[in-house]
Structures are given as C-alpha cells and as structure tokens.
Amino acid sequence: MTPQEWGLYEYIFNGVAALLTLCIFSFLYKDNPFYKFAERLVAGVATGYFTMLLFWTNFMDKVYDPLKAGQWWYIFPAVLGVMMWTRFSKKWAWVSRYSIAFYIGIGSGVSITVYLYTYLFKQLQATIGFPITMDIAGLNQFLVIIAVLSALVYFFFSTPHKGALGFVSKIGIYVIMICFGAGFGLTVMGRVALLVNRVIFLKGYLIQLFGG
C-alpha cells in the first residue's frame, strides 16, 4: 500500500500490529508485562479465531450440511463428538473413552500402512535404486549405502553396541550428527529471512508515520 491510501483505520490497525510486534520482541530482553499482555491477547484471539474457523468450515461442511442434505450417517461421529462432553461430569467421564477409542483406533490403523510406505518402503526403494558404478556417482552411492547401514545399526536396541557392532554404530551416529549439523546450517537462512520481514514491516510503518 502506498502512503496516500492509508486512512485513520489503517494507521491505527497497523500501529497495533507494530506495537504487538515490539511487545513480542521485548521477550528477548526478559519476560515483562508487555510480552505477557501480547501473549494472553494472542491466546484469546487465536482460540476465538480458530473456534469460529472450525465452526464455519468443518462444522458446517462435515456436520450441519451433510445432515441437512439427508446424509444421516454423519449422525454417528456427531454423537461421538457430543459424548466427549461427558468429561464435564466426573461420574460419566468414562463415556468419552468410546469417542477416544474410535479416534485413536482410526489414527493407528491408518498410520501403520502410511508409515510403512513413506518411511520404510520408499526409503528402501531409493537406497537400492542406483547401481554402484566405477565413477564418482558410483562411489557416492556406495558411501550412501554404507552410511544408511551404519546409521540403522545405531538404532539397534536389543544388542549391546560392543565390538564390531559398536564400531559400526559409532560410524552411524557420526553420520546422523553430520545430518543434524547440515539441517541446522541450512535452516539459518530461512529464519533470518523471517526476521528481515518483521524489520522491514516495522521500518515501513515508521516511514509511513514520519515520511521517508
């Protein structure tokens, strides 16, 4: 938005946003009433926003509209949802375990195949997908396989990590540490960019207020 377009409303709201930004940054110095204010405000606002978001999207789409359209089978999850409310009563709280049971049962049942596929089979496929050739790429592929195997050995729980197994598992944890170091180093850029955005926002507001 160019400066001319701002009315009082925009000045106030952007000012609020700028002040709240500073309140959060003040946490870096130490915990203080301004931070506590912003923290509580955002907790309330976020809960209110999220509640209404769920109501107008998920509740309408998955409960109200289907039932209105005659999809009576949506009454079952709705009843299970209402059964969660028995937790307000000490005597009847156990009823909510039925809802929890469905919730966790579905989650676990779906997870088994999802995890096996994405985390195990896809990784296995990727690991043995390339031949070990007599060039740089082949050497790297060979090293990848050695590194995968040794890192897997590190995750053995039921054997003592001693002797040869201990040596391989040590290589494994070294490789894992390289991975973590790389992950850490790679993330710095994105995090700095986030801070740059906030600083540019504050700078923009100051320019808006006092002119370039």
Add this chain to the structure above:
Amino acid sequence: MKREIPILIVGITGFAMLIQYFIPTDWSEFIFTYSQDWVIVIGIIAMPLGIWSLVKANVNKLKVPGERFYSAVLLGGFLIMVLTCLKEESRMAGSFHMDLFNYVLVPIQATIFSLLAFFIASAAYRAFRARSILATILLLTAFLIMARFIPLGPISIINLKIDAWILQVPNMAANRAIMMGIGLGATATAMKIILGIERTYMGHD
C-alpha cells in the same frame, strides 16, 4: 464396559482401517474418507472442552490481583473474535473479524516465528562447542554449511562442493536411516495399540 470395550473398539477400528488400505473399491474408499470425517467431527465437537479449560482457568485468575488484567485481556480477545464472527460473511476479507486476524494474530505469529533467528544464533553459540567427537562433527558440518554464505573466493567454491557432497551423501543417508527407524517405531507403536498391548493412554477407574 468402561475400559475393555473401548480397548476393543480401538482394536477393531484399527484393524478395519489396516484392511481398508489394501482394498481399492469405491466403498472401501468411502470408508476411508468417512472415517477421516469421524476424526474431524469428533475434534470439532470436542472443542468446548478446550474452551472450557481455558475459560475456567482464566475466570479463576480474575480473582488474583496480579493476573486479573491479563486474564481479562485473554477472555476479551476470545469473546471479541467469537462475537465478531457470528455470521459467515464475517469471514470475508475486510470485515472487522478478519482485520483483527490480520493485524493482531498474523503479526504476533510472524514475530514469534521470527524469534527463531535469535534463538538459532544463541543455540549455536551454546551448543556448538567441540566438547566431544559428536559435538565436533555437529559443529563442523553446521559451520561448513553456514559458511557457504561467506564470500571467501576460491575457498567458497571448494566449500560449496563439500556442502553439496555433505547434502547428497551423509545427510541423505542419515535421513533415510532415521526415517526407516521411525517407520518401524511408529508401526510397532500402532500395532501395540491395536493389539491392546499398549493401553496406558486409555484411563480406567
């Protein structure tokens, strides 16, 4: 009745969802989407539990002198977001509700997120000390990867080659191994839950 049946339900639904995965027919697909809707619907309708927990704690704090103001702010923020959104149109851009979202929630969230720039530096300062072989490896890798931003002429070009190798070989290999481990661990946990071996999450009287 109060514990055994719920555990049985966990087992039956879990097993049903496991079988469903291997059946490609339309009704099997329907069961999948329908079951996901169950999870969503239970989650939404349970929302009052969370709200109650939050409101109760903060209403209680209204009596505590030092906390009164902050709890009032929280409750006020919650109420105003609910009251400004009693109609569906209020979720359109430009409404007061969405302005509160854009000028209160969004900047605070973005700022908390941006605190990471500071914390990543302080964590690096504290943790990246060559105390042990493991710490040294962690430190050196992070150092080399971060150093790709430092203009050092020909050294940078060599460093970039090393970085590319680190990412393609040890980093990728370790990622794969960790993922395989996670795959097995998560599957084991899910199976324990379905078989009723792990039931600590399910209360009893």
Add this chain to the structure above:
Amino acid sequence: MNIFQKMMQIDRRWVYLAIGLAVIIPSIKSFDVPVTVSPEVKRIYDFVDSLQAGDYVFICVDYDPSSMAELNPMAVAIVNQAFVKDLKAIFVTLSQFGPGLVEQITSQLAANHNKINGVDYAFLGYRPYPAITILAMGVDFSVPFPQDYYGTPLDSLPVMNGIKNFDDVKGVIEITSGNTADFWLIYGNGRYGFPLAIGITGVMSANYYQYLSSGQLFGIIPGVKGAAEYEELVGFPGEGKAQMAYQVIAHSVIIIFIIISNVAYFATRKRKAGLEGGNQ
C-alpha cells in the same frame, strides 16, 4: 575470572543484539556485500553473454508467490541481461501463479529498456500439464499456444517471425519452485537436446547438482545466493543482493560467535586441566 571465562558465560542477550543489528543495519542503509560467484552461475551468465543481438532465449517462469523472494531476483537479473544485450525473449509459464509474475517482470523491465511486447519479447501464457506442453512446444510453439497471453495470434507477433520451436532458440532457462524442472529435464532437454539451465530455491538445489555433472544442465542458480551472484555478474544490484546482505552478515555473526565460543572453550578447558595437574 579471565576474559575466556567471561566469554563462556556471555549473556545470551549480546548474541540477540548482534543478530538484531545484523538485520537492522542493512535495512537502514543497504550496502554492497561481496559475493563469490560460483562456476555453475557464471556459466549461465557467460552463455547469455555470448549470444548476439537478435538471438532468442526462452525463459520459463514457474514459481509461486511464496518463493518470490528467492526466485524473482534471478528472473529480473536474467531478463535485464537479455534486454541489455538486445536479445529476444520468449516467456512461458507452467505454474498457475506464473502469469502475474511474468507480467510484473516484463512490464517493469521493458519500460526500463524501451522494449516492446510482441516485438522484442513475447509472453505466450500459461498451460497446465507441463509434460504435454513442453513436448508440444518442441513441435511448434503455436501448438500449445495458438495465441499469446494477450490474445494475439502468434503468427502476427513480429518477435515470433521465423521461429517455430526449440530449434530456433539458443537455450532455455527455467526458474522454478516446484517440480517443473524435472519435466524440462526429461521432456525438454531429454527429448529436444537444447541447452537447459535452472534457477531454483536454495532448499531444492542439492537435488539438482547431479544433472550438472551429467551434462543435462549447463548451469544452476541456487536460491538467494545464486540470485545475488547473478546480479553481481550482470552489474544490476537488486533484491537478491539486498537480501544477501542480511544473510551474509547474519551468517557471519553466527559463525564468529561459534568461533569465539570454541576459542573460549578450549582456553578455559586448558586452564582447568592445568589446575588439576597442579593439585596432584
């Protein structure tokens, strides 16, 4: 307590202050940070630089707004270079967000360099299904794009006179935040064999270096860093270098702190060891 012990227990707020300044100072007064140009970026610059006025380059803009910060500076730098060299540019996008980005880049830079749409460059538009679109363009640009983005038939655009498909362009530069680079590699370079270079986000870059060594790509511009390098080569400091200033300073600050931390650690550790020795 000596200086090293003090450094070991430095208040974390000094670290915060340093990071804060590292970001605030460049935002107040932008300054030029030196960048080391990597060979894979230089090759793209040299390629464009070696072309003669009137040669055609094909630029595919396939990123979405969330990657704009990283990728837009690259596109701007390349188009700048092409316009300065009086090359003819053909733009296409395989991303639904592309049209807005291309329009923004071309309209702004064309005005700066007095270039005319349809005469000096053309924007053919957006098509879904990258594989089919790339294959079809290999036959004839007018197969997937009978008209350009603005509705003018291709054969009535002066810039498209005498060029038909990839055989008539000197090279393709693809700037992407998604998987479209894979399509360009398989269906574009793999099938029609034209020189291909890509500009991608920093996170993705590690996956594409293998195509450099295999010769399928002649260059890669990785993330903000690559964009800054390209701007350095072209001599138009822009968004890329501005962002790079923040990154170089912030990364340097963290690296300096890590060095201080380790120097202090080793200094105090030796001291301790010495003391223990003395007690025995």
Add this chain to the structure above:
Amino acid sequence: MNYFNRVLFALMLLLMIGGGVLAQDTGLTAVAAPDTLGPPAPQPPTNITVTDREDDGGHGLVIRWELSEDDGQGLNNVNMYDILRSSALDGEYMSRGIVPSGTNEFIDEDDQELTGSDPNLNFMPTGSTWYYKLAAISVENVRSVESEVVAGTTESNLFHWGKLPILFGVLIFGGFLLAFISQAKKGRELYVRPLSGINAVDDAIGRATEMGKPILFILGLGTAGDIATIAGFTILARVARRTAEYQTKVLVPVQDPVVLAVAQETVRTAYLEAGRPDQYNPDNVFYVTALQFPYVAAVNGIMLREKPATNFYCGKFYAESLILAETGNIAGSIQISGTDEIGQLPFFVAATDYTLIGEELYAASAYLSREPVQLGTLKAQDYTKAVAMVIVIIGAVLITLGLPFLLNLITVSL
C-alpha cells in the same frame, strides 16, 4: 433444464475450466489437415488393446499399442501419439492425452464424480465401456490416419496388488512382534542397550522433587490420532506414574481438545495406579490455545514464570521446537526431547540435554515400562531392521549386477 441445455452448459464449463487443455487440443487439430505437398504422414499405431486398470475401484483403463512403423524406424518421423476417446462407438472422440514417441502405453482414468450443477463428463464409472482410437503425430505436426477403434470396460478390483509389498511388511513385522511377545510372556529375559535419554528421566524427576518445582510435559502440535503424540502419551503415563509417587506436579499444556481429554485420562490413571488418586489435579492438564505460535508464546510464559525443573518434549514438533527449547534453557530447566520430525531433530539435539532420535521416541515407552512384553516389541523392531539391512545389501549388489529383481519386489505402486 432440458438435455440440450445441460450439454451446452457442461461444454461451456469444460471450456472455461479446461481452457488450457482444450486450447491445446484445438491447436493440434487445427493443423491436422495433411497437406498433399507437405511432409508425409506417419503410419498409425496398431494392435491396440484396452484393458481394465488394476488396483482401482473401476475408474481407469490401460491402453496399449504397437508403435507406428515410422516410430524409430521407417520414416522415423513420429513425435507423439494422441489418444482419443468416446463414450459411444460412433460418438465424438476427444483427446485424452498425448504421449511421446517410443511410448506404447497410456492410462486413462478419472474418478472425480462431480454431481449437481457441475457434472464431470469425463468421469469413468465402474463398469462403463469406452471406445478408443489413436493417431500418430509427426515432428512436422502431420497426423496419421486414425487407428481402428477398440473398446474396454472398467472393473472394480478387490485387492490392490501394487500394495502387496506393504502387506508383506505388515505380516513380517506383525509376525516378529507376536513371536517375541509370546517369548517374553514365557519369561525369556531380553537385553536392551541403555539409552542416555531414558536414563536421564529418573534423574530429571528426582531433580524436580528435590527442587520442589514442577515438571512441564509438552506433547507437541500433533492430534491424538498421530502416532508420535500417542507415543508421547505413553511416555507421559510412565513419567506421571513416577511423579505421583514422589508427589511432584506435572504440568501439561495442550493445544487440541482431544489431546486434552486423552492427556487428562493418562495422568489421572497414572495417579490411580500409583495409589494416589487424591493427588491428581485435572487443572494441571490444561488447554492454552489453538494455533502454533500463540501456543508457543503461552508455553514460553509458563516456562519463565513457573521455572519447571524439567521439560519433556515428546510428540510432533515443528518450527516451535527451538523457541521452546531455548526458552526452557533460559529458565534453567533440564530438557529431554523426542520427536519423529526429522527437520526439528537438529534443534532438539543442539538445544536440549537429551534427545530421543526418531525411533528412540517410540522405544521410550517400552524402556520406561520395563515390561517384558513391551521389550519384546523392541526385539521385533530390530529383527525387521535387520531384514531391511539385508534387503539394502542384496538389493545394492543385484542392481549393480543389472538385476532389478529385489528392487521390483519391494516397489510399491499406489
């Protein structure tokens, strides 16, 4: 609306939605008329077969053909094949896709049944019959004559053969699991190697007791259906059980109402089993707020004001991992973390005292419980891991020898 209007309306919709594809189709047909003086037309593909696509609910067909005589040989001018489809033998044939030369297979599928005012005319219902013909298109963009028409009918399948490797995975893993559990039940001793993160749990609880300060247990941002969160619950149960014995307070701030309910049940039961149901205070497991960063802000506040002796992080964590861990560090807490989010593990490793890496998070419950049956599952994980390692070794050797046999065996096609 009568039939004509509906078709017209649907066509208009198609034009608007699929403008890109249609524009391309028209582009291709526009230059289709073979010029007698122009470049020669290629031969069309032959021997077309249309079969049901396997592993689906009956919404796809596989079209295969023999390459045109001019594809890679003869005139060698084929550039691509156009696959045309109609719902009736003599109906209107529309292009369903283009594949490059050298390809002899195309999968035609559409399972998006849109009803109401926005019908999907391309939808292929179960048991529907479709008619196909193909044309080759030359590099000069000249179309061959069209091939003969072949029909195919979609069928619904009862088993997804492409997922067979996963079924084997489930059976092998499940088999190991049951075998070791039954061994454990017979009383066979099982060794588990020490994990420093687990050994630290007792010290951490002891420290909290000595200091008279609470323990903060953070279950992350997952839902109660995420396995990582459930693993968090199981660790919470073991931790709460011990703290109940020591009478140390456990604070559990959560951001999801179902997680709230399960966490309350978990902690309450732990206190019950420790014989101190009176000590349980439901308000110690509480909902703080919904979204990611507001939750972080609230937990940060709790850390700095309550100064917990120990922070546990067990579950799904995203960008907030480092914010929480650094704040916990400022507050001077001992921190034990575990997550299966690979992107966050580096930050937990750097900023917390002990980290359970990936699979270790899932193993933690077994470690803490020390029950033989639980430890048996660790043995099953190890054996399956060994099988995976053998697959990697043999698979790498085979692929290097040019034998993709094992790779194909474990390749899942969804």
